[in-house]
Amino acid sequence: FGTDYAGVVDQAGDGVTEFAAGDRVFGGALSRAVADYVVIDVAGTIAAGGDAHHTPDGVDDRTAATLAIAxxxxxxxxxxxxxxxxxxxxxxxxxxxxxxxxxxxxxxxxxxxxxxxxxxxxxxxxxxxxxxxxxxxxxxxxxxxxxxxxxxxxxxxxxxxxxxxxxxxxxxxxxxxxxxxxxxxxxxxxGANAAPGAIEEIARLVATGQLRVPIAATFPVGQIRAAVELQAGRHVHGKVVIDL
Ligand SMILES: NC(=O)c1ccc[n+]([C@@H]2O[C@H](COP(=O)([O-])OP(=O)(O)OC[C@H]3O[C@@H](n4cnc5c(N)ncnc54)[C@H](OP(=O)(O)O)[C@@H]3O)[C@@H](O)[C@H]2O)c1
Missing domain, CATH: 3.40.50.720 (NAD(P)-binding Rossmann-like Domain)
Incomplete structure (x- = not known):
């Protein structure tokens, strides 16, 4: 819970060439994604440092925020x-x-x-x-x-x-x-053993309409307790998304 994110790059660090401020991105950052700002190491993994991918056109942020771990x-x-x-x-x-x-x-x-x-x-x-x-x-x-x-x-x-x-x-x-x-x-x-490129392929399938992610519920971050309780009940259909 709280590992997948999607949003917009606010700042790129020194030496980062593949992302720039304003880019739409999504990915995972273990247990620290429910936050206004997430720091990602572009050479990292979801478990260590986080990871980031460009969000393709045709994939909205709520859907992009469901893709990485699941x-x-x-x-x-x-x-x-x-x-x-x-x-x-x-x-x-x-x-x-x-x-x-x-x-x-x-x-x-x-x-x-x-x-x-x-x-x-x-x-x-x-x-x-x-x-x-x-x-x-x-x-x-x-x-x-x-x-x-x-x-x-x-x-x-x-x-x-x-x-x-x-x-x-x-x-x-x-x-x-x-x-x-x-x-x-x-x-x-x-999921850590998914093939390299799996996440980009998943996003491509969404963008081309071949994959659909049912979003069971969205909650404002102020209601995160309700979101956790819903998820913990283990009868959710699809994904639960937190809006910030
Ligand atoms: N979600 C992720 O991204 C993710 C990633 C990696 C690992 N995991 C782990 O993998 C497990 C699955 O997570 P999840 O988020 O996909 O689902 P979940 O929230 O743990 O479970 C929801 C699903 O389980 C079904 N279910 C409820 N009771 C069941 C039972 N007795 N036997 C079989 N199915 C039952 C529900 O079906 P009904 O509504 O029809 O009852 C519902 O479709 C969890 O242990 C989670 O920690 C999750």
Missing amino acids: GCTAAAALAVVKPGPGDTLLIGGAGGGVGVFTVQFARLAGARVIGTGAATSADALRALGAEPVAYGDGLAGRLRALAPGGVTAAIDLYGTDTAQAARELSVPDERITTIAAQVDGITPAN
Whole structure:
């Protein structure tokens, strides 16, 4: 929370050539992005020093402010299981901040996507391109009915239940990943390991209308407690944005 940002360059430091005052930028600065001013080391990473990218025309600031962590985490998860045409990919927590990117990337890669969610989230999941299935007890059975040909890969964005259901359905461990919890024998995904250039590609997909980021709510910074509480409830669809 509070790591992604978007805005306008106020000053460029000595020796910085790729950015100038007035440029629209977005990126990540670990835990210090909810601020009027953020200092970024242009040679840094989201975890250390921050990172910055030019915001393409056609991408508004609120959307740009959602891309770095969730987009890179989704890209890293896809890089582990590598879904493609012919795959039936199960995504746990498919409607959340990382989920909305993961579902759409997998669809762009040509996979069939089944996403877990509450019954009330079914329409939102369908709109992203996923076939909805309820999480909770009996998930493996519901998946057998929905995909008689089998599930071939799985990404658990919520905990470990989706990964366990995938194992019950004989998905091999190397085609399962998690982001929020670790399971012995399964390789976790981390946004820090997203491929170089992933974030620019994500912004390009938004600019060209191939990727859409649902923004569940926006809050003025004075209501940040409400924003944190909404996010912590773990039923957000898409991203929560703070306006400054
Ligand atoms: N957001 C990021 O940028 C980011 C980046 C890296 C890592 N993470 C971590 O990854 C996890 C996911 O974060 P997130 O922001 O995408 O989502 P989140 O806010 O943690 O979870 C929201 C989603 O989880 C679903 N959900 C609720 N209960 C569930 C259950 N029992 N089983 C499966 N899904 C359930 C919700 O669906 P319904 O509304 O349909 O119930 C909703 O779509 C978190 O642990 C977070 O710390 C997040």
